[in-house]
Amino acid sequence: MEDESTRRGPRRPLRLTAPQAKFLRQVWEYLATTRPGADADARLLALVCLLRAARTGVANVTSQDVRSLRVADPETTVSALTETGWLKTTPSAVLNSDAQTPAVCGLPEFVDNPWDVGAKVRTRVSGWSTGTLAHKALRKKSNGTRLAALYLTTYAAPGGGVDFTANHLIAACALDGVDELVSCLGELVTKGWLSDLPTVTATGVSAQLGEAVAPMAPEPPEEPSRPTEPRPVTADLTWPELDAVESVDERAKILVAGRESAVAEWVQAFRAEHHHGPNWAAVMAAHDWPPHSHPHGRAAETAFVLLAEEGWLDGLGRPYGLRPGARFAAGSGTDG
The missing domain is CATH 1.10.10 (Arc Repressor Mutant, subunit A)
Structure with a gap:
């Protein structure tokens, strides 16, 4: 006999609120600028650690956490973040840890909660990201493709439309140039994450989340304030x-x-x-x-x-x- 969850079909992560989306976009901006780890495997681990450490500068990580990311070589992936000093721990400490004794990994620049992230916001965004990366449509896909899917969903507007620049996505997700980006986008179209191949516009690239994914686009601010600059001078216009x-x-x-x-x-x-x-x-x-x-x-x-x-x-x-x-x-x- 089917239970209620089966009849309803697979569940998808609920959409982020505007403050939650703002935090995750800050994470992407940081990753695109700082670029911890040179490939998508290391960048995915960096994302996980940053989402955990954003308030306190400390992320508890276990060997299972790393292996669940489906990285090609766990030791190499952890080393990519520790050898540069970005993540304060050792590969052996992480890969020999378990749920009872996790490795305590430090990100010193986040000790004082520089983004003023609330505890509930951090927890919610971390969980949402984990759920999105584990989405059925992204199973068995490369970590580059999974990161691109998370990135595009983070920046999507209500309705699923998303405008982005190729260079920023490549930098944030540690993709190997435009060729890998095109390959990732093609996979996302095939799996229905995107409705069609993105189109190049005068200001960047324009894409549309697929019908099943579009409801995951973050909520807009309830009362968006209008930017004060630049404001065109139109006071002399009379009806x-x-x-x-x-x-x-x-x-x-x-x-x-x-x-x-x-x-x-x-x-x-x-x-x-x-x-x-x-x-x-x-x-x-x-x-x-x-x-x-x-x-x-x-x-x-x-x-x-x-x-x-x-x-x-x-x-x-x-x-x-x-x-x-x-x-x-x-x-x-x-x-x-």
Whole structure:
């Protein structure tokens, strides 16, 4: 007889909250910059240790922990982190330890909880990462592929859209260049982690989590604050100017005239702060455009289409996918 869990199908890790996702993104930024370990096996162990030591500078690690990561050579993997001094322990201490007597591994730079991580946040993110890496779709995949899957899910916006730069993912996951990245992404498409091969955009690479994985994308901040810089100067825009024009398209042109690059720059700043694109209402409010409910709301909505057609914005059809377009990325000096 089937039990309830069987009827419901396999469980997947619950999505991270915004604070939890912020912490895990800090971890990825650190790994991409510091680069402990030269290959994906060592980088995966570094990720595990960092998630455990982020508050106290100490990670308890056992031999089983290392072997469960399915690294090719456990001793070599541990040595890659200890020989550089990044992880304060010895390979023998780790590989001869067990659950009763784990190896106490030090990460001195995290002794004082520099990221101000809460205990529950750290525990939740560590558990979520472990569950994600153990996902059925990632079984028997290389550690490079598993890390790439975790990275992409961490940075995904609600709905599963994710924009990233190839160099940052390669650095964070310790992949062996673009060729390995392409191979990993292909495996993720095959297993349904990604819906299709990512596409190259003017500002990086754009991907979409598969249907079964998209619900794992982190929650957005409940009340995202708008970045104060750069803020375009639009105070002189008055809606009576729109009243004098009958055509919605002409009203849209008035809203964006001379402000195309500034709007794209504001969107870029929002993405840098929140790791996803703003909704249209946020852009309207930031630029003193009529809201959806106003009689001129259609003109504001048409302004987005106009900016997209002219290459200033992209990603209009994806939830939280709004981003600067190719024209802004190319650094054009004209806003016409």
